[in-house]
Amino acid sequence: MAEQHKVVIVGGGFGGLTAAQTLKGADVDVTLIDRRNFHLFQPLLYQVATGGLSPANIAAPLRSVLRKQRNCRVVLDEVTGFDISGRAVICRDERIPFDSLIIAAGATNNYFGKAEWEKHAPGLKTVEEATEIRRRILSAFEEAERHPDGPNRERYTTFVVVGGGATGVEMAGAISELAHHTLRKDFRNLDTAKSRILLVEGSNRILEAFPEKLSRKGEKALQRMGVEVWTSSKARDIQADHVMIERDGKQLRVETATVVWGAGVRASPLGKMIADATGATVDRGGRVVVQPDLTIPGHPNIYIVGDMAAAVSDGRPVPGVATGAIEEGKFAAKAIVKRLAGKPDVGAFRYWDKGSMATIGRNAAVAQVGWLKLTGFIAWLAWLFVHITYLISFSNRVMVLFQWFWNYVTRNRSARLITGTDADPRRV
Amino acid sequence: MAEQHKVVIVGGGFGGLTAAQTLKGADVDVTLIDRRNFHLFQPLLYQVATGGLSPANIAAPLRSVLRKQRNCRVVLDEVTGFDISGRAVICRDERIPFDSLIIAAGATNNYFGKAEWEKHAPGLKTVEEATEIRRRILSAFEEAERHPDGPNRERYTTFVVVGGGATGVEMAGAISELAHHTLRKDFRNLDTAKSRILLVEGSNRILEAFPEKLSRKGEKALQRMGVEVWTSSKARDIQADHVMIERDGKQLRVETATVVWGAGVRASPLGKMIADATGATVDRGGRVVVQPDLTIPGHPNIYIVGDMAAAVSDGRPVPGVATGAIEEGKFAAKAIVKRLAGKPDVGAFRYWDKGSMATIGRNAAVAQVGWLKLTGFIAWLAWLFVHITYLISFSNRVMVLFQWFWNYVTRNRSARLITGTDADPRRV
Numbered sequence: 001m002a003e004q005h006k007v008v009i010v011g012g013g014f015g016g017l018t019a020a021q022t023l024k025g026a027d028v029d030v031t032l033i034d035r036r037n038f039h040l041f042q043p044l045l046y047q048v049a050t051g052g053l054s055p056a057n058i059a060a061p062l063r064s065v066l067r068k069q070r071n072c073r074v075v076l077d078e079v080t081g082f083d084i085s086g087r088a089v090i091c092r093d094e095r096i097p098f099d100s101l102i103i104a105a106g107a108t109n110n111y112f113g114k115a116e117w118e119k120h121a122p123g124l125k126t127v128e129e130a131t132e133i134r135r136r137i138l139s140a141f142e143e144a145e146r147h148p149d150g151p152n153r154e155r156y157t158t159f160v161v162v163g164g165g166a167t168g169v170e171m172a173g174a175i176s177e178l179a180h181h182t183l184r185k186d187f188r189n190l191d192t193a194k195s196r197i198l199l200v201e202g203s204n205r206i207l208e209a210f211p212e213k214l215s216r217k218g219e220k221a222l223q224r225m226g227v228e229v230w231t232s233s234k235a236r237d238i239q240a241d242h243v244m245i246e247r248d249g250k251q252l253r254v255e256t257a258t259v260v261w262g263a264g265v266r267a268s269p270l271g272k273m274i275a276d277a278t279g280a281t282v283d284r285g286g287r288v289v290v291q292p293d294l295t296i297p298g299h300p301n302i303y304i305v306g307d308m309a310a311a312v313s314d315g316r317p318v319p320g321v322a323t324g325a326i327e328e329g330k331f332a333a334k335a336i337v338k339r340l341a342g343k344p345d346v347g348a349f350r351y352w353d354k355g356s357m358a359t360i361g362r363n364a365a366v367a368q369v370g371w372l373k374l375t376g377f378i379a380w381l382a383w384l385f386v387h388i389t390y391l392i393s394f395s396n397r398v399m400v401l402f403q404w405f406w407n408y409v410t411r412n413r414s415a416r417l418i419t420g421t422d423a424d425p426r427r428v
Numbered sequence: 429m430a431e432q433h434k435v436v437i438v439g440g441g442f443g444g445l446t447a448a449q450t451l452k453g454a455d456v457d458v459t460l461i462d463r464r465n466f467h468l469f470q471p472l473l474y475q476v477a478t479g480g481l482s483p484a485n486i487a488a489p490l491r492s493v494l495r496k497q498r499n500c501r502v503v504l505d506e507v508t509g510f511d512i513s514g515r516a517v518i519c520r521d522e523r524i525p526f527d528s529l530i531i532a533a534g535a536t537n538n539y540f541g542k543a544e545w546e547k548h549a550p551g552l553k554t555v556e557e558a559t560e561i562r563r564r565i566l567s568a569f570e571e572a573e574r575h576p577d578g579p580n581r582e583r584y585t586t587f588v589v590v591g592g593g594a595t596g597v598e599m600a601g602a603i604s605e606l607a608h609h610t611l612r613k614d615f616r617n618l619d620t621a622k623s624r625i626l627l628v629e630g631s632n633r634i635l636e637a638f639p640e641k642l643s644r645k646g647e648k649a650l651q652r653m654g655v656e657v658w659t660s661s662k663a664r665d666i667q668a669d670h671v672m673i674e675r676d677g678k679q680l681r682v683e684t685a686t687v688v689w690g691a692g693v694r695a696s697p698l699g700k701m702i703a704d705a706t707g708a709t710v711d712r713g714g715r716v717v718v719q720p721d722l723t724i725p726g727h728p729n730i731y732i733v734g735d736m737a738a739a740v741s742d743g744r745p746v747p748g749v750a751t752g753a754i755e756e757g758k759f760a761a762k763a764i765v766k767r768l769a770g771k772p773d774v775g776a777f778r779y780w781d782k783g784s785m786a787t788i789g790r791n792a793a794v795a796q797v798g799w800l801k802l803t804g805f806i807a808w809l810a811w812l813f814v815h816i817t818y819l820i821s822f823s824n825r826v827m828v829l830f831q832w833f834w835n836y837v838t839r840n841r842s843a844r845l846i847t848g849t850d851a852d853p854r855r856v
Contacts, residue, residue: 037566037846054482056843063614064842073616076570076846093574127847138465142504146521186491188501396842402830414492414824415484418465418504419555 004029005340007333008089008098010079010270012039012062014322015104015306017392018329020072021065026337030072031096033089037061037076039392040127043322044400046167048130049260050137050174051182051416052407055127057400060392079105079270082277084299100301100336103288104329105268107307107320109261110285117238121259124167133260135418137175140258141183142418145190151255157195158256160243162235163263164201165209166358169218171260172199173361176225181362181411197227198254200245202234202263207366209319209356214366217375221364235263265320267308278302283310292348294332300339303332313351322390323354357383362408432457433768435761436517436526438507438698440467440490442750443532443734445820446757448500449493454765458500459524461517465489465504467820468555471750472828474595476558477688478565478602479610479844480835483555485828488820507533507698510705512727528729528764531716532757533696535735535748537689538713545666549687552595561688563846565603568686569611570846573618579683585623586684588671590663591691592629593637594786597646599688600627601789604653609790609839625655626682628673630662630691635794637747637784642794645803649792663691693748695736706730711738720776722760728767731760741779750818751782785811790836 005028009016012034020032041058048055066072077091082101089096109123122129122136137159144156157179161172179195186192199206199222205215206222206229219229230247237244238259245252267286275282280296281289287310288296294311296302304311306325311318318324328349335346355369357379365379374382384404391397407413433456437444440462448460469486476483494500505519510529517524537551550557550564565587572584585607589600607623614620627634627650633643634650634657647657658675665672666687673680695714703710708724709717715738716724722739724730733739734753739746746752756777763774783797785807793807802810812832819825835841 037570037844054484054843055847056482056845059845060842061614061844063611064844067613074614075574077574127845142465146503146505183491185495186489186502398834399827399831399842403827406826414488414827415482416465416489416492417484417487417555419483 005336006031006097006099007102007336008033008096008100009102009104010034010089011104011106011268011306012036012074013042013104013106013306013325015106015325015329016102017062017065018326019102019104019305019333021069022330022333023071023337024069026071026333028071028100028336028340030069031075031098032062032066032072033075033077033079033091033096034062035076035078037063039065041391041396042125044387045124045127045130046170046174048127048415049124049133049171050178051134051413052174053400053403054415055131057396057403058391059127060396065392082274084277084302098301100303102303102305102329102332102336103270103274103308104304104306104325105270105308107265107267110264110266111261112264114238117235117261120238120240121162121261123261123265124171125265131419134416135420136258137178138416138418141187141190141192143257144192145187153190154196155241155255156257157190157192158198158254158258159195160198160200160254160256160259162200162238162243162259162261164199164203164206164229164231165262166207166356168199168201168260168262169206169222169358169360171262172197172222172227173225173359173364176222176227177361177411178413180226182413182416193226195226198256199227199229200233200235201229201231204232206231207358210358210366210368211373214368214373214375218358218360218366221360221366221375225361225364265307271304271308274302274304285310293335293346294328294349300344303335305329305332311349311351313349318349318351319356321356324351327351357386359383362411433764434459434525434527435530435764436461436524436528437530437532438462438517439532439534439696439734440464440502441470441532441534441734441753443534443753443757444530445490445493446754447530447532447733447761449497450758450761451499451765452497454499454761456499456528456764456768458497459503459526460490460494460500461503461505461507461519461524462490463504463506465491467493469819469824470553472815473552473555473558474598474602476555476843477552477561477599478606479562479841480602481828481831482843483559485824485831486819487555488824493820510702512705512730526729528731530731530733530757530760530764531698531702531736532732532734532753533698533736535693535695538692538694539689540692542666545663545689548666548668549590549689551689551693552599553693559847562844563848564686565606566844566846569607569615569618569620571685572620573615581618582624583669583683584685585618585620586626586682586686587623588626588628588682588684588687590628590666590671590687590689592627592631592634592657592659593690594635594784596627596629596688596690597634597650597786597788599690600625600650600655601653601787601792604650604655605789605839606841608654610841610844621654623654626684627655627657628661628663629657629659632660634659635786638786638794638796639801642796642801642803646786646788646794649788649794649803653789653792693735699732699736702730702732713738721763721774722756722777728772731763733757733760739777739779741777746777746779747784749784752779755779785814787811790839
């Protein structure tokens, strides 16, 4: 009996996990490699960062998800290189041979060359970043409580979110909920509703991925919630106690102790690594330029999917969203099976745009599904439905649904713990 | 109008929080000081350490719990000293004057002079320790998966729990559940059911606080679950890769990568600090020796409650358990109100022993309530009922109940995330 075809998948995010699940029952030997032991539902990380959900609510252990898929092995390891001619992925602890390779290592925050901003303005890509942001936001209110009215208190009750995409909008809306409702009666000396929440966006409108009408509606909804929306504004410097923002040609100094980064992502460094090893090119965001079938030019057995791929569908770039990664993961897995069955012509990947949505706060969201544009409560319900549907495990779904229902009714966010290894958890 | 009587409470655990809540509506000005922003339900920390619950399930933000109690202010700060003659608690950021003082800062792990053991054998007192133990246990299985059968794999699948009290017993039982059920089908190369779980107890029986009959039943139940129970055995050394255990006069070396400490607690260092400031004495465990009314001799306005107090009821020491702290907190708060009302004779604190209980695993527990001794499923149901009842917030109760129900039905533990700031989360 010939040895089974070995499929190695790097990354257990939306793209990699979908690829592994699509190969269920196929006559291949699958190895899924990830640095973490869980799949993370990144679109809901902002809920962890604002105390609405616990990390475990939006994470599912990879071994648990793939437990019943007997042709799939999970390896907890870090990829350090690729041996293309030897057909192996080199990890820290082992060398894993492949016949076909799917790389789906996702993206990290992009500070556009300002790496020093990271410590002052964490992004929302990992559980640790989310709990760190949660610690900073809650600690800022604690600091504000101990200062009298004045510049110090103002600094601690000013929150700056950089980037007006879905992540930034959701984050700004959730901070507003915290300040205006959840925490309102928690403090004796401080009126948290006087907080200033600033959303800074470089282009001339927020939610650029949406039709202009929805951008406007989203902006209005944020403003009603007390969020200041600064479009055509760019962060020029970020320090521990202030940010410099360029707006209308002026440099404005905003005193703040809490900055959240949502202004951009770039592909995992594995993108550059595989490109160097195969002679492929990467774009400005570090994404690997792939063929229409998602493979690397000259390497029909190496697929790049998800946020790491600069993929094109019908002449347009595939957006870096969960549904894009899911579709690409499924396509790559099916392409491998087809080629093994002697059908090398798998055609080109075509992205079926299921639409975009962003929640803004309680009862408010914007959604676009094909020609359909939704706003307000209906959009919010649609957002809820879609996110619950995509959550990986049933247990998570029910827990999140219940927690949301509870938070909705009580306006509470019970997961607002200040945790960390720091001896004094209050220090920012 | 005279200024209100100032009651300062140090610590938001069972004792301090109960004291604050008991003063609701009283004509006093209450300040509750804690280093953390949440009350933690410590008896369930072992569930966090073994992936059954999320930290937020067993924590309640102090401000949220006390939100409606208008005479109570919460201060997030660390106590650094006491000015007894000046009647003030000195914190890192402010000086808080008091007329009456209740100190309830709890206990920390006691390594009996072997501070160097702490890094190899974390205890179960904080959220951070619990998630660290969770990381170590899950990472050990991951390491075992990558090693072939042999000494290395054995080391990673050997778990040593030091201390056979309720904490140690619950921890050993929960690790056994993980190894024998939850993780059983998660690994391809490793049979987690072959794990070795060792419970080491210095005295001649586990669960010493219980009647001997229940100790025996508990030991039998653990053994049925595959836990080796070593009584009359003492840890003599703990290193990263092994422990030395003295048993029957012999020194035995046990290779293990994962040790959990449940062998003892000592009072918070604030005990020694207040004793030095007031001329009180502390016992071997660092607990402050108090009068029958829980005050410090010569200081009728300073109360010590909970794990920090060496309190006596009817000639017997009050055990360091949640119910003891709760009763003491209530007593101290009521004593303050009585004395303010001109009734200085508050009598002696009397502990009403509500019984003790420890869960051993699915369907198994031991419980003693007065003359009533329960074991097995009934004891387990009683344990469940009592723990749900004592959980502070309603939201927590429902979430925990649901999560437990789900874990019970599926034998799943969905909160088994390996998290931490370490770049490589697998490294122990």
